Amino acid sequence: MSQVTHTVSFVGESSQAKVDSGASVLQAARDAGVDIVATCGGRGRCRSCRVKVVEGTLPPPTLADIVQLGDQEVREHYRLSCQLRVNDNIAVQVSPPLHETAFQILVDTEVPKKGLTVDCGVHKVHVQPTLPTDENDATSDLEEVLRGTGLTPALSLDTVRRLPDMLRQSSAGLTITTFDGTVLSLESGDTTKQAFGLALDIGTTTVICYLIDLISGETMATVPGLNPQAVFGGDLMSRIAFAMESTTNVRKLRSRLIGFINEQIGEACSQGGIQRKHIYKIVVVGNSCMHHLFLGIDPKFLGCAPYAPAMRSAYACAAREVGLKVADGARLFMLPLVAGFVGADTLGMILSTHLEVGSKIRVAVDIGTNAEAVMGGQGSLLACSSPAGPALEGAQIRCGMRAAAGAIERVSVDQDIHVQTIGGVPAVGVCGSGLVDAIAALLDAGVLTTSGRMIAEGPLPAAIDKRLRTGKDGIAEFVLVWAGDGGARQDLVLTQADIRQVQLAKAAISSGVAILQHHMGVTDGDIDEFMLAGAFGNYLGMRSVRRIGLIPDLPPSRIRFVANAAGLGAQMALLSESERQRAELLGQRIEHITLATHPEFQKVFLDAISFPEEVAAYSESD
Ligand code: FES
Incomplete structure (x- = not known):
């Protein structure tokens, strides 16, 4: 039939x-x-x-x-x-998800330039070449242009094709653009003031494109956007699973990403008032899967043991080779990967936080669907990655959503629960920071036990007690916002299953850090500085992250939010060749700790699932 x-x-x-x-x-x-x-x-x-x-x-x-x-x-x-x-x-x-269109993406508009010398490797020189005149001279247009410069041409065929007319039609001479002594492009007239570069931070959830003036070091435009591959899955493993189905799917993932980045470049150019043909250098950071998809490498082997990437070292090629619409000869640099799940974004984070410098024990954690943790100090640099999943980004949570207008971002408790939404508009869901706050509040109120169970009865204030109920699926849930409160269209709840998702996520992250501590032989008290990076990390309430045990219970003075550290690292490598080379050396120095096969991991992870009994009452100056 x-x-x-x-x-x-x-x-x-x-x-x-x-x-x-x-x-x-x-x-x-x-x-x-x-x-x-x-x-x-x-x-x-x-x-x-x-x-x-x-x-x-x-x-x-x-x-x-x-x-x-x-x-x-x-x-x-x-x-x-x-x-x-x-x-x-x-x-x-x-x-x-219309209410999610105005999402918050953490960007940094300026590279902290303290101590950073602009030394991007791109140079432009204006020349007034003479045309070949004597037919007895063994010369060519290109040789006349480069005469006396000592430069090596590495021009695209297209540029060579245009050269004869360009040379004869431009009375204003030509501008030669070089990178590291090699000619990248030739342009009519004097364009020596037009030299730009891009730093691309490609995450599973977001893609951020920074357009930077390579002469002044100034940021001309920052264009953030949601990764368009999200239609094929929100987290890395869903993305890899989709890629594993067929090579057509790999092409789909790649072409969506490249197409989207080209749109971002167009937007950045129009914001900065420049032309894309004047973009000569691009530095890319991203996790290993995004790195592979960006380059058109099938990421399927990242999805199965031993999770080996196709390459780990830094990689350079012509930007046009990957399909980016920029200057013909523009150079593209991928920072190195550390391992299958510790990517170039981690390198960017280390670069911008200078984690390898000094003897103090410092930790940086970039919280995303995969959380990368790095610990530096005592001459070592250790890194690991934990599959935190998308719960902390509000995904796979009953009323979860991205940090956008209407998302509950803050929750507090006294005799009842109080919420604050992004934009002060009616609540439509809860984002990661609201989720962490809500769980901290429920722990404080006694609604949650340290094992993460919602209690069905007990000496709770009446208004809070009323919010505890059994949902239609038979699962316990807590009503954060009643339908009608502040204009909410429906009850917004936190379910027992949501709590479990957050417990798994926070246990994955904190046990990763604990294993690094174990390797370095340091206790919580030995940690001099704990940095939280990434879009999610920066919106968290400091007490709440300690209350739920996402990070060790350290005094606030030892905890620092470091914004989009990976993106900053990419910008630094764009502006400074010494920083880019530093990244390459760091890539060889980092010791990767694999959690899945670590003998202590199961125990540490299981211990980390519970919430702490209480949190120290530090003052903000502690
Ligand atoms: S993709 Fe359909 S419920 Fe998540």
């Missing part, structure tokens, strides 16, 4: 998909080239892929629909597209 097919249409999109009966709407969207964000990779554990069924038979909701979307949205015909099976011709309205 032949397979029955149905048509899935997407409101507002010109393309449709014909799929076999039983295929998911998410699959149909991918076939049709329609973007639907699938944060959990299609496992029914988030709400990012929801669509509204506007035509055709509305199937009954699945348990995942009810749990993730709630009664109200289910009644309004919303369904999770990854769970919605096609058994009829249907039309759906893709429901982008």
Whole structure:
């Protein structure tokens, strides 16, 4: 019997998909080239892929629909597209998380220039060459241009093709751009003041493009954006799993990323009032998977033991080779990787925090879907990575969302729970910092035990007690915001399962640090400085991170938020060749500690799942 097919249409999109009966709407969207964000990779554990069924038979909701979307949205015909099976011709309205469009991405607009000498390796010189005149002279246009400069040409064929006309038509001479003594490009006229570079910080969640003046060191524009690969999964493993399905998928992941970065470059150029043909140097940091996808290397072997990357050393090539639309001869530099899950972003973080300098014990942790921890001191530099998962970014949390307008970002407790949202608008969900605050508040209020269990009864203030209930799926939940409070459309809850997700994430991060301490033989009290990097880290409440045991219980004076340290490292390597070379040397010096096979890890991890009994009452000056 032949397979029955149905048509899935997407409101507002010109393309449709014909799929076999039983295929998911998410699959149909991918076939049709329609973007639907699938944060959990299609496992029914988030709400990012929801669509509204506007035509055709509305199937009954699945348990995942009810749990993730709630009664109200289910009644309004919303369904999770990854769970919605096609058994009829249907039309759906893709429901982008509109309230998440104004997300917060932490960027740093200026490289701290203290102690940094601008020495980017790019030089421009203006020349007034003479044309070949004597047919008896054995010479060429290019030789005349370079005469007396001592430079080696490494020009693109396209530039050589344009040279004869350029030379004869430009009465204002030519500008030669070089990198490290090699000619990168030739331009008509005097463009010596136009020399720019890009630092790219490619994360699983966000991509940040910094446009920098290579002469003054000034940041001309910073363009942040969400990684467009998110439609194929929110975390690294979902992304790798998608890549493993076929080489076509690898190409899809790569072309989306490169296309998006080219758009960011265009935006940065228009903000900075410059032309992309004057961008000559690019430095890229990113985790190992993003590094591979950016270069077009299949990341499938990063997804299985022994998780070996295709290469670890620093890599340089022509920017055009990877498809970036910049100056013809622009050079691209990838900072080195440390291991399969400790990437060039970690190198960038070490570079900007100078973690290898001095004898003090210093720790830096970049919290993302994968958390990288580095410990420096006593002449050693140790690094590890922990799979924190996307919970701390608000993903796979019942009412979780990215840090955007309407996200609960702060939670406090007295006789009741109080919340503060980003932008002061009605609450629509809870982001990572709100989640950590909420759990700290529930621990303080006695709603959560140190094992992470929500207690069903006890001597709680009445207003708090009322918020504890059993959800439709039979799981305990705590109502952070009641429908109607401050304009909220529905009850916003924190479930027992959400608490477990955060416990697993914080245990992964803190046990990674504990293993590094174990290797270096230092206690919590020996840590002189603990730095939290990354977009998430910088929005956290200092007491809350200590209260839930995400970091050791250190005095506030020893804890520092270091913003987007990886991006800063990329900018430093862009502006200074000595910093870029320092990164290459650091790459060879770091000792990578593998947690999964570490004999102590299981025990340390299990111990770290519980919450601390209490937190020290430091004053802010401690
Ligand atoms: S629930 Fe469908 S992608 Fe997460």
